[in-house]
Amino acid sequence: MPSKEICFMTAVEMVDCIRSGDLSVRQIMSAHLDQVERINPQVNAIVTFLPDQAMKQATNADEAISQRKDIGDLHGLPVAHKDLILTQGIRTTLGSPIFRDFVPDQDGLIIERLKQAGAITIGKTNTPEFGAGSQTYNEVFGETLNPYDITKTCGGSSGGAAVALACGMQPIADGSDMGGSLRNPANFCNVVGFRPSPGRVPVWPSLASWFPISVQGPMARTVRDAALMLSAIAGPDSRSPISIPISGDIFKQPLDRDFTGIHIAWSSDLGGLPVDPRVTKTIEKQRSVFESIGCVIVDDQPDFADADEIFKIWRAWRFELAYAELLETHRDQIKDTVIWNIEEGQELTGSQIGQAEIKRTKLYHRIREFMEKIEFLILPVSQVPPFEVKQRYITEINGVEMGTYIDWMRSCYYISVTGLPAISVPCGFTSEGLPVGIQIVGRHQDDFGVLQLAYAFEQSTGFWKQKPAIVE
Numbered sequence: 001m002p003s004k005e006i007c008f009m010t011a012v013e014m015v016d017c018i019r020s021g022d023l024s025v026r027q028i029m030s031a032h033l034d035q036v037e038r039i040n041p042q043v044n045a046i047v048t049f050l051p052d053q054a055m056k057q058a059t060n061a062d063e064a065i066s067q068r069k070d071i072g073d074l075h076g077l078p079v080a081h082k083d084l085i086l087t088q089g090i091r092t093t094l095g096s097p098i099f100r101d102f103v104p105d106q107d108g109l110i111i112e113r114l115k116q117a118g119a120i121t122i123g124k125t126n127t128p129e130f131g132a133g134s135q136t137y138n139e140v141f142g143e144t145l146n147p148y149d150i151t152k153t154c155g156g157s158s159g160g161a162a163v164a165l166a167c168g169m170q171p172i173a174d175g176s177d178m179g180g181s182l183r184n185p186a187n188f189c190n191v192v193g194f195r196p197s198p199g200r201v202p203v204w205p206s207l208a209s210w211f212p213i214s215v216q217g218p219m220a221r222t223v224r225d226a227a228l229m230l231s232a233i234a235g236p237d238s239r240s241p242i243s244i245p246i247s248g249d250i251f252k253q254p255l256d257r258d259f260t261g262i263h264i265a266w267s268s269d270l271g272g273l274p275v276d277p278r279v280t281k282t283i284e285k286q287r288s289v290f291e292s293i294g295c296v297i298v299d300d301q302p303d304f305a306d307a308d309e310i311f312k313i314w315r316a317w318r319f320e321l322a323y324a325e326l327l328e329t330h331r332d333q334i335k336d337t338v339i340w341n342i343e344e345g346q347e348l349t350g351s352q353i354g355q356a357e358i359k360r361t362k363l364y365h366r367i368r369e370f371m372e373k374i375e376f377l378i379l380p381v382s383q384v385p386p387f388e389v390k391q392r393y394i395t396e397i398n399g400v401e402m403g404t405y406i407d408w409m410r411s412c413y414y415i416s417v418t419g420l421p422a423i424s425v426p427c428g429f430t431s432e433g434l435p436v437g438i439q440i441v442g443r444h445q446d447d448f449g450v451l452q453l454a455y456a457f458e459q460s461t462g463f464w465k466q467k468p469a470i471v472e
Contacts, residue, residue, distance in 0.1 A: 003031035007168030008467065011077055011225035014171055018065070018076045025076035029058035029120065032078040036122070036169045039471060043150065045163035046080050047141040048091050048124040054078065057120045073232050075118030078170050082158055083124040084131050085174060086205070087111055090121070095129040095138035097333045098326060109204040110174050110216050110233050117232035122170065125160030130323065131176065132338045133393055134184040134409050136160060143389050146188060147468035148435055152386035155185035161219050162189040167471050171220065172229045178214040178315065180382070180412025183424040186219055187381035187437030190466065192226045193219045194423045197445045201233050202240030207321055209241050213314050213416050221464055223425065223455040227251045250448055255455035260294030264376040267301035273410055274397035276384045282428045282436040283380055289460045290378065301377065302370040306359040307414040313348060313356040314417070320345025337405045360417060367418050368444065376453055377441040380411050381424045385434045411439070421447040425454045426463035
């Protein structure tokens with residue numbers, strides 16, 4: 001089988017081929033390593049590359065199969081890890097010059113679970129400094145480019161992961177999401193990014209183990225592949241006090257479902273957010289798809305009052321908690337947007353944080369009541385399509401000025417503060433050929449339902465099959 005064909009198989013197909021003996025792990029690994037060497041110099045997605053280590057582990061993986069040892073659900077799959085997540089013995093820079101040479105002595109929990117399931121590490125994927133801002137560039141490794149147009153950004157902060165997927169350099173990827181970092185780059189790169197419910201994928205180590213707004217989760221080229229990965233990384237762990245006490249095995253179930261009569265809310269702007277007309281046009285073309293699978297569409301959205309304030313307060317608090325000490329010792333090595341976010345956190349009062357929590361509770365109940373009659377909410381992932389890579393963030397949309405470096409991501413971070421599961425699925429392309437995703441949001445902890453609707457949409461459209469010209 002040609003290497004290019006191997007690299008664009010789905011993860012589910014790769015696993016089946018490994019188990020059946022149609023392909024060895026070494027064949028799959030060799031194809032992906034060759035793809036990294038061929039394509040990565042053009043897009044800068046994988047920033048630490050470990051081909052020798054990966055091939056050695058691939059050999060061991062094949063031996064395990066030949067000896068009929070028990071193997072995990074992701075056995076032999078190549079994966080590069082986001083450079084924010086700790087990897088034992090492998091450089092983890094967080095996209096910061098401060099940590100340019102940092103090598104952790106432990107793995108993050110999500111890495112532990114990927115390894116236990118048999119996935120093989122091939123390196124690390126690029127991310128903005130401390131994951132701040134949905135644009136993947138930093139002073140350590142530079143910019144990661146959108147493979148559909150290398151003059152454009154790939155989004156972020158899991159930007160390197162999304163590009164590596166889109167270019168066939170890995171079949172699955174891990175990422176994290178506070179304000180849209182799993183969903184935005186997936187949306188910009190024509191892949192799938194799933195933000196699970198807080199606690200579905202336990203996070204450890206963590207400075208704030210009860211913090212529900214930042215999560216980790218799967219990315220892939222298809223919804224089934226994302227579900228496969230989620231089955232391996234989800235499930236309770238005592239190191240995370242908010243972990244959901246349900247095994248990840250539920251995500252191994254078939255995703256097929258009859259959506260006849262299911263009510264979904266369709267919102268093009270969440271009640272007044274500025275959205276680039278190219279995004280709106282692309283998404284509106286697919287409205288009929290949901291009707292064709294039986295959904296009853298209602299043009300409506302919950303009341304997201306105070307969502308912006310809630311998110312910015314909790315984000316600032318988290319930045320101050322994590323990086324205030326670094327601001328004192330390494331201010332000259334921290335980008336201005338991160339400095340601003342840390343200082344915003346330093347200025348917060350206890351009363352502000354308390355009021356934000358009260359408002360977040362009220363927001364949760366407003367949305368809970370809304371979604372008692374509506375099972376899913378459909379909306380844009382990002383308010384703009386991919387923009388020039390040299391532009392660090394969006395400053396205005398449709399003539400509306402953005403107040404901060406993250407305001408153009410409100411369509412994502414409004415959902416973050418609700419704690420609801422949400423996914424970005426390929427939805428088409430603008431007239432310039434730029435990818436656009438659609439965001440599907442489900443009820444409280446209904447992660448499986450979100451995957452089911454996303455799968456039905458994906459099966460009806462097939463946009464994920466359109467590869468970037470750079471890989472042809």
